Structures are given as C-alpha cells and as structure tokens.
Amino acid sequence: MNTIVETITPTQLENLSRIFSGRILLRREIPLNEPTFQQFLDNQYLIPQKSIIKKLLAHQCMRCGNEKKSLFAKIPCSICNKTHLYCRKCIQMGRVMECEPLYTWGGEPPNWSTYKQPCTWDGTLTQGQLQASNHMVQAIRSGEKEYLIWAVCGAGKTEMIFPAITETLQQGKRICIATPRADVVRELYPRLQKAFEEVPVQALYGGSETKDATAQLIIATTHQLLRFQHAFDVVIVDEIDAFPFHADPSLPYSANRAKKQDSTMIYLTATPRKDHQKRIAKKTLPHTFVPVRFHGHPLPVPKTKICFSLKKDLDEYRLPKAFYNWLPKRENSKRQLLIFVPTIKLAEKMKDSLASILKKEKVISSEAMLTSVHAEDVDREEKVIQFRQKKITVMITTTILERGVTFPSVDVAIVDAGHSVFDEAALVQIAGRAGRSADDPIGEVIFFHDGKTEAMERAIASIKKMNKRGGFET
Amino acid sequence: MNCAWCDTEIILSLSWANLIMLEKEEILCSECKLGLEWINGNRCDRCSRNTTEKRCADCMWWEEKEKNESLQFNYSIFTYNPFMKEVIAKWKYRGDYYLGYIFENYLMEAFKENFSFLKKNGFVVPIPLSEERLLERGFNQAKMIADFLKIETKEILTRLHGEKQSKKSRMERIISKNPFFITESINKPVLLVDDIYTTGTTLRHAARLLKKHGCPNVYALTLVRG
Numbered sequence: 190m191n192t193i194v195e196t197i198t199p200t201q202l203e204n205l206s207r208i209f210s211g212r213i214l215l216r217r218e219i220p221l222n223e224p225t226f227q228q229f230l231d232n233q234y235l236i237p238q239k240s241i242i243k244k245l246l247a248h249q250c251m252r253c254g255n256e257k258k259s260l261f262a263k264i265p266c267s268i269c270n271k272t273h274l275y276c277r278k279c280i281q282m283g284r285v286m287e288c289e290p291l292y293t294w295g296g297e298p299p300n301w302s303t304y305k306q307p308c309t310w311d312g313t314l315t316q317g318q319l320q321a322s323n324h325m326v327q328a329i330r331s332g333e334k335e336y337l338i339w340a341v342c343g344a345g346k347t348e349m350i351f352p353a354i355t356e357t358l359q360q361g362k363r364i365c366i367a368t369p370r371a372d373v374v375r376e377l378y379p380r381l382q383k384a385f386e387e388v389p390v391q392a393l394y395g396g397s398e399t400k401d402a403t404a405q406l407i408i409a410t411t412h413q414l415l416r417f418q419h420a421f422d423v424v425i426v427d428e429i430d431a432f433p434f435h436a437d438p439s440l441p442y443s444a445n446r447a448k449k450q451d452s453t454m455i456y457l458t459a460t461p462r463k464d465h466q467k468r469i470a471k472k473t474l475p476h477t478f479v480p481v482r483f484h485g486h487p488l489p490v491p492k493t494k495i496c497f498s499l500k501k502d503l504d505e506y507r508l509p510k511a512f513y514n515w516l517p518k519r520e521n522s523k524r525q526l527l528i529f530v531p532t533i534k535l536a537e538k539m540k541d542s543l544a545s546i547l548k549k550e551k552v553i554s555s556e557a558m559l560t561s562v563h564a565e566d567v568d569r570e571e572k573v574i575q576f577r578q579k580k581i582t583v584m585i586t587t588t589i590l591e592r593g594v595t596f597p598s599v600d601v602a603i604v605d606a607g608h609s610v611f612d613e614a615a616l617v618q619i620a621g622r623a624g625r626s627a628d629d630p631i632g633e634v635i636f637f638h639d640g641k642t643e644a645m646e647r648a649i650a651s652i653k654k655m656n657k658r659g660g661f662e663t
Numbered sequence: 664m665n666c667a668w669c670d671t672e673i674i675l676s677l678s679w680a681n682l683i684m685l686e687k688e689e690i691l692c693s694e695c696k697l698g699l700e701w702i703n704g705n706r707c708d709r710c711s712r713n714t715t716e717k718r719c720a721d722c723m724w725w726e727e728k729e730k731n732e733s734l735q736f737n738y739s740i741f742t743y744n745p746f747m748k749e750v751i752a753k754w755k756y757r758g759d760y761y762l763g764y765i766f767e768n769y770l771m772e773a774f775k776e777n778f779s780f781l782k783k784n785g786f787v788v789p790i791p792l793s794e795e796r797l798l799e800r801g802f803n804q805a806k807m808i809a810d811f812l813k814i815e816t817k818e819i820l821t822r823l824h825g826e827k828q829s830k831k832s833r834m835e836r837i838i839s840k841n842p843f844f845i846t847e848s849i850n851k852p853v854l855l856v857d858d859i860y861t862t863g864t865t866l867r868h869a870a871r872l873l874k875k876h877g878c879p880n881v882y883a884l885t886l887v888r889g
C-alpha cells in the first residue's frame with residue numbers, strides 16, 4: 190500500500206519539506222491527490238490539528254487567532270451535513286471550517302542553504318545606520334528574543350537591515366521581513382533581490398503572483414504571516430507601530446506564531462507606541478535609537494498656523510485663508526506640495542476650489558498638475574508614481590501617504606491638524622515626509638488648525654527631542 | 664451587535680415599531696446600508712431591469728425566441744453596483760454564509776409584495792448547485808434565500824457539473840444546454856429563487872423543465888438584476 194511514499198526520493202522529500210514546513214494549511218491548499226495525501230497522513234508527514242477550538246468563554250480560530258464573537262458564524266455545512274462554526278475573520282485567505290482540520294508538516298525540517306557572502310549591495314552605511322545594524326547582528330548571534338530599532342523617518346532603514354539578513358543567511362537560517370502595506374512589499378522586493386542577487390527572494394501579499402513560500406528570504410505583508418507557523422529564525426517587523434499591525438490583534442498573534450521557538454524578532458519603528466516606549470524605559474526591550482537622517486540633517490520641526498473659521502471653510506470644501514497666505518511665502522517654491530486632509534470626502538472635493546487658486550498663484554500651470562488620492566482610489570499607485578516623477582506638482586491626500594512613501598523634495602501642509610485621525614504618531618510620520626533627499630534635506634511642515642491639540646504639541650516636542658538626541662541645537 | 668460587513672458596533676434604536684412588529688433586526692450599519700442600491704423607478708415588467716420602456720429589448724428577444732414563455736416574470740430587488748458585487752463575491756465565492764442574512768428582511772418584503780398569491784398553493788424552488796460546487800462552497804446561496812421565504816421549499820432540481828457560468832460569454836450562456844434535471848413532477852405554480860438574474864438563461868432552463876413536468880406557471884425572485 191505504501192507505494193507512493195516509498196518511491197519518494199530524499200530530494201523530493203526535501204522539496205516537500207520546503208513547501209509544507211512552517212506552514213499552517215487547509216486541505217485545499219495542499220496540492221496532493223487524495224491517496225497521496227492519505228499516505229502523508231499515515232506517515233505523519235502531515236499532522237492534522239483542530240481548526241477552531243473552544244476556550245473558556247470564546248472560540249478561537251487556530252489560523253488567525255480570532256476570538257471575536259461577531260467574526261464567527263454558523264453554517265449549515267453541505268460537506269459534513271452538520272451546522273457548525275467557521276471563521277469570518279480570515280476568510281479572504283480561504284474559509285476555515287470547524288469540520289476541517291488545519292495541517293502542519295511533521296517530517297524532517299528543510300536544510301536551508303548556508304551562504305558565504307550573500308550581500309551584493311556595495312553602498313556604505315552612515316555612522317548611525319552602522320551602529321543599529323551591528324546591534325541587530327549581535328542580537329541575532331546571541332539569540333536575543335526581541336530587539337527594537339527606533340530610527341527617525343529618513344534614517345534609511347532598508348539598508349540597515351542588510352547586515353542582519355546577511356548574518357541570518359550565513360548561519361543557514363531563514364528570515365522574513367514583514368511590513369504592513371502591500372505597496373511597501375512591492376517597492377522593497379526588487380531592492381532586496383538586487384541586494385542579494387544569488388538568493389531566491391519571494392514576495393507575498395494579497396494578490397501577489399507567488400502563493401508558495403519556499404524561499405529562505407521572504408518579504409511579506411504582516412497579513413501573510415497568518416500562513417506560517419514556526420517558520421522563521423529571524424522576523425523583522427517593519428513599522429511595528431503602524432495600522433493595521435497596531436490595530437488588529439490577529440497580526441501580533443500571527444507574527445509570534447510565524448517565528449520559531451528559538452528566534453529573534455526585530456522591530457523597526459520611527460514612532461514607537463506607548464507599550465514599546467514603556468518597555469524601553471523599563472529596559473525590558475533592548476533597543477537602538479538612530480536619531481539622524483542618512484543625509485545628516487535634522488528632522489524638520491513643524492510650524493503651527495491658526496485658522497479662523499476652519500470648520501466653515503472645510504464644510505464648503507475650501508482650504509483656510511492661512512493656507513493661501515502661506516503659499517506665496519514658501520521658502521522654496523520649487524518643491525512639490527503634499528496636502529494632508531482628514532477625510533476622503535475632503536480629499537476629493539477640495540480639488541476644484543484649490544485648482545483655480547493654485548493656477549492664479551502660478552504654483553501649477555494646468556489643472557492636471559493637481560490631484561487627490563485616498564485609500565479607495567483605484568489609481569492610487571499610478572498617481573503616486575506620477576507625483577514621484579514630478580508629473581504632478583500638488584497632491585491632496587488622506588493619511589494613506591503618511592508613511593512608507595518617499596518623495597525627494599516636498600513641503601507638507603496638514604489641514605485640520607487637530608482632527609482625531611492625526612494622532613501623535615501620524616503627525617510625526619507626516620512631518621517626516623519632508624526633507625528626504627541629500628539635495629534638499631529640509632522642507633517646510635505646517636500644521637493648519639483651529640486650536641492646538643495635545644497630539645500636535647506632543648508631536649512637535651517629540652521631533653525636537655529626537656533632534657536634540659541627534660546632537661542638533663533646537 | 665456588529666455590522667455584518669464592516670464589523671463596527673451597531674447601536675440599536677429600540678422603537679415601539681420594531682418591538683411590536685418583531686422585525687428581524689438590521690445587521691448592516693447605517694453607513695454600509697447606504698451601499699445598497701434598490702431598483703426603483705420604471706422597470707421592465709418581465710425582468711426588473713431599469714428601463715423607460717414597458718418591456719426591455721432582451722425580454723422582447725426572449726418572447727420571439729420562445730414559443731411558450733417559460734418564465735412569467737422575474738422580480739429583482741437590488742442593482743449590481745460595486746458594493747453589491749463585493750458582498751456577493753464574499754458571500755458566495757469566499758463562502759461567508761452569514762452575509763446572506765443581510766438580505767433576509769428585504770427578501771421577505773419583496774416576496775410579500777410581489778408573490779403573496781403563491782402562498783396558498785405554490786412552492787419555492789432554489790436554483791441548485793452541482794454536487795461538486797456544493798462540496799466546494801459548503802452551501803447553496805439560492806437555498807439560503809429560499810429558506811427566508813414563508814412558503815414551502817422543494818428542492819426538486821439537480822444540476823450537472825459544468826463550466827462556471829461567470830466564465831462564459833453572454834452568447835455562450837444563452838445557447839448553452841440545459842444543465843438541470845428534475846426529480847419530481849409538480850402541478851402547482853413555482854417561484855424560482857437565485858441570487859442574481861444576468862441573462863435569464865439559467866432561470867429559463869429551470870423554468871422550461873418545470874413546465875415540461877406539469878408546472879402551470881413559473882416565476883422568479885432574485886436578489887440582484889445584473
């Protein structure tokens with residue numbers, strides 16, 4: 190009976206272990222026909238486990254960790270002819286049903302390659318970058334459980350992690366870089382592949398071409414971590430403070446599960462949240478602070494401008510008068526302009542009134558040089574590219590552009606900076622969009638408001654503090 | 664209670680009306696509900712499509728093609744707008760069964776207003792899925808709709824496994840062979856139900872078969888006019 194498994198060669202088994210190990214899979218995600226699949230179960234190459242378990246007061250989905258009652262529902266199932274639960278939370282990745290187990294690999298773990306000199310990037314790191322990356326390498330070597338890198342916006346995080354990747358690959362271990370947004374995965378993937386030319390890299394995000402995860406070096410959205418269990422020796426979580434990682438409890442759950450028992454988690458952030466700040470202060474979370482941008486200039490400190498009748502202006506989809514007063518007085522009128530607004534509706538509706546005034550002020554030569562962008566905008570990627578290529582001069586945006594995107598030379602205006610969507614972290618991140626290139630290392634950041642909020646004050650104080658720690662006079 | 668679509672909490676407004684009427688509570692929040700688009704104004708009296716004519720061009724075409732009209736008329740509730748496309752895709756293809764309850768009240772209402780006359784001696788028949796498709800999805804969305812209606816359901820149709828309807832072109836769908844089988848003759852009027860009326864071919868295939876086996880009149884209730 191064991192014919193199928195007996196004919197499997199060690200090489201085939203190694204390949205299969207790369208496909209299945211470290212994963213947590215539904216039957217339909219396992220590309221084996223029924224007899225082979227049964228053989229794998231008999232030989233305990235695949236181990237079934239319950240998909241939804243009952244806890245004291247709730248149920249839990251064993252793939253995404255969901256325990257929220259409203260995200261479970263009952264289905265009269267035509268497969269098992271019983272009525273039972275399924276998980277609504279992670280349904281986009283294929284439905285987890287109570288009657289169907291999840292499978293994990295029970296065979297030998299794969300042997301990953303050991304690379305001598307995997308890094309083909311030939312740039313150099315700044316002093317600050319070097320220090321942070323040395324500490325990351327140390328943390329990996331000594332098997333530190335967690336390590337946090339607090340690097341200001343524009344410190345050059347991507348290059349900083351190259352030595353950590355190199356170290357992992359030299360040890361013959363597996364690494365995943367997880368970031369909250371698919372845009373960032375798409376942007377980083379080619380850069381990583383170029384920096385590690387000989388190493389197969391896979392990029393995973395909703396809608397990505399690759400669905401398997403067989404590479405030793407993986408870059409993925411934090412969401413995709415749901416597909417893994419005890420897979421990685423090193424996990425680098427980028428923007429640990431960002432939505433949705435911060436807001437969705439299933440993501441820390443899955444990041445934790447995706448790493449191996451003995452592993453190192455490295456967090457990157459420019460604006461650590463309270464829980465991490467507390468642990469840093471208590472010295473229970475080892476960290477390195479990188480206070481200087483890669484070009485060696487301080488962070489631009491936001492200025493505040495009070496606007497009278499701001500709410501009325503916004504109700505009529507107009508920018509406040511204070512904005513138009515500031516516009517002709519900008520220090521460098523050649524810079525592009527990013528205007529942050531709190532809602533999608535404002536982003537869409539403000540465009541018309543703004544266009545005519547920008548034309549009059551000769552900021553733009555035609556209406557096509559102004560656009561707006563938000564999360565529900567299908568052309569959003571295209572618009573960001575056009576802005577980067579300077580085909581667009583002025584862009585109105587919601588907080589979707591608050592992080593992860595870099596434009597070389599912009600001024601930043603935040604309209605209604607007192608709105609609750611602009612919390613401290615968001616304001617610091619948005620301010621960090623300015624002055625990103627060595628050619629134009631400064632830029633103006635203006636908070637237009639009708640009453641200073643605590644978030645605004647704290648954001649400004651924290652930027653000043655970071656500059657001070659970087660050795661700049663403020 | 665959380666919104667079935669966006670999962671934000673719904674603050675219930677208890678009024679005498681919904682206490683007395685014992686209506687099923689809404690499971691969409693007011694914001695998500697704005698995404699639903701009812702078919703209103705003038706509609707084709709055969710297929711529910713929005714039109715200024717009494718009868719739309721497609722239905723005229725069917726009339727010419729069929730000697731004996733198989734389907735009396737179809738009533739749909741919603742337009743197939745982008746929001747509805749997303750909801751239906753998640754409900755049917757991703758298999759989020761619970762989303763079907765969004766439509767319970769609206770289906771009950773539409774039935775009451777348009778098909779009360781069937782209550783006494785009619786049956787509702789859901790458009791079936793093939794065995795393979797049913798095992799893949801775990802449930803049949805048309806059966807879910809049928810079960811909302813206060814009229815006896817009879818699952819007397821079965822379906823052969825074929826290519827997905829959604830992968831076929833309009834013409835391919837219209838000329839495709841009848842995929843249905845009938846397990847029991849019926850001599851009472853029937854209300855067919857399905858989630859969506861697109862070209863009307865599927866429903867007419869089912870209707871023809873029912874009529875061939877003794878059913879006097881066939882009507883259709885669908886959630887969406889595609």
Ligand SMILES: [Zn+2]
Pocket residue numbers: 250251252253254255276277278279280285
């Ligand atoms: Zn789940």
Ligand SMILES: [Zn+2]
Pocket residue numbers: 266267268269270271273286287288289
């Ligand atoms: Zn079941």
Ligand SMILES: [Zn+2]
Pocket residue numbers: 666667668669670671691692693694695696
């Ligand atoms: Zn909602």
Ligand SMILES: [Zn+2]
Pocket residue numbers: 707708709710711712718719720721722
């Ligand atoms: Zn019609």
